[in-house]
Amino acid sequence: MLREALKVVLDIQERDIQMIRLMRMKRERLAELNRIRFLRDDLHHQVLVKESEIIELKKQARIIEGEVTELMTKAKKLETQQSGVKKVEEFNALTHEISAVEREKAAKELRLSDLFDKVAAEEDFLKNLKSSFESTKQNSEQIEVEIKASIEAINAEGKEIMAHRMELAEDADPEIMPIYEKLLQNKKDRVIVPIENRCCSGCHIMVTAQHENIVRKGERLIFCEHCSRIHYWHEALAPVEEAVVKGGARRRRHAKAE
Numbered sequence: 001m002l003r004e005a006l007k008v009v010l011d012i013q014e015r016d017i018q019m020i021r022l023m024r025m026k027r028e029r030l031a032e033l034n035r036i037r038f039l040r041d042d043l044h045h046q047v048l049v050k051e052s053e054i055i056e057l058k059k060q061a062r063i064i065e066g067e068v069t070e071l072m073t074k075a076k077k078l079e080t081q082q083s084g085v086k087k088v089e090e091f092n093a094l095t096h097e098i099s100a101v102e103r104e105k106a107a108k109e110l111r112l113s114d115l116f117d118k119v120a121a122e123e124d125f126l127k128n129l130k131s132s133f134e135s136t137k138q139n140s141e142q143i144e145v146e147i148k149a150s151i152e153a154i155n156a157e158g159k160e161i162m163a164h165r166m167e168l169a170e171d172a173d174p175e176i177m178p179i180y181e182k183l184l185q186n187k188k189d190r191v192i193v194p195i196e197n198r199c200c201s202g203c204h205i206m207v208t209a210q211h212e213n214i215v216r217k218g219e220r221l222i223f224c225e226h227c228s229r230i231h232y233w234h235e236a237l238a239p240v241e242e243a244v245v246k247g248g249a250r251r252r253r254h255a256k257a258e
């Protein structure tokens with residue numbers, strides 16, 4: 001009785017493990033999608049910031065250009081004024097004033113030329129930024145399509161597994177199922193496991209000979225003392241166990257049988 005009931009739940013367990021694996025894959029793919037989108041949006045943001053920085057620099061340049069023009073007009077005016085002056089003191093005073101204006105203008109022109117250099121450098125940088133944004137955008141579109149397709153495939157596979165699981169659950173023992181489901185929720189791993197080489201194959205801790213004997217009898221549910229998983233005796237459930245115990249363990253058993 002218990003043997004048959006466990007067989008059904010083991011079958012359900014395999015579906016649940018598949019679902020856990022699928023959901024993990026889906027989470028990974030979604031994280032990848034977010035990372036790609038973040039990188040692309042970050043580049044886009046950098047482009048926008050750089051563009052507004054350049055606009056600001058150009059605005060500053062225009063203001064200084066205006067100031068230079070004003071200073072030029074001022075110098076010309078002073079020169080005209082100077083040409084009409086008769087007194088030497090006045091003439092000298094105007095010479096001082098004109099040279100002060102010229103100095104100021106030269107300083108502004110230097111600033112302006114630095115600004116133009118900076119604008120040119122920033123525009124080069126922006127050009128590179130834009131081209132890497134464009135290529136990232138194209139790449140990410142491609143990758144997004146792939147990821148979305150794989151998520152759809154995961155969803156379809158999940159749907160199938162769940163449908164099968166629901167069918168199986170109809171025949172499942174109503175007393176074992178809630179226990180199994182609670183354990184699965186805690187462990188996110190197989191919770192009905194065979195005893196192998198006197199060990200719990202869930203937590204790999206040794207069990208006593210007495211414990212093994214009780215499990216072998218298969219009269220009632222026996223839990224691992226260490227990890228609370230449900231134990232079964234694999235030879236009693238041989239056909240299901242093929243799916244549960246993989247690779248090395250199977251080979252070991254065959255070697256023993258020979």
Ligand SMILES: [Zn+2]
Pocket residue numbers: 200201202203204205224225226227228229
């Ligand atoms: Zn255990």
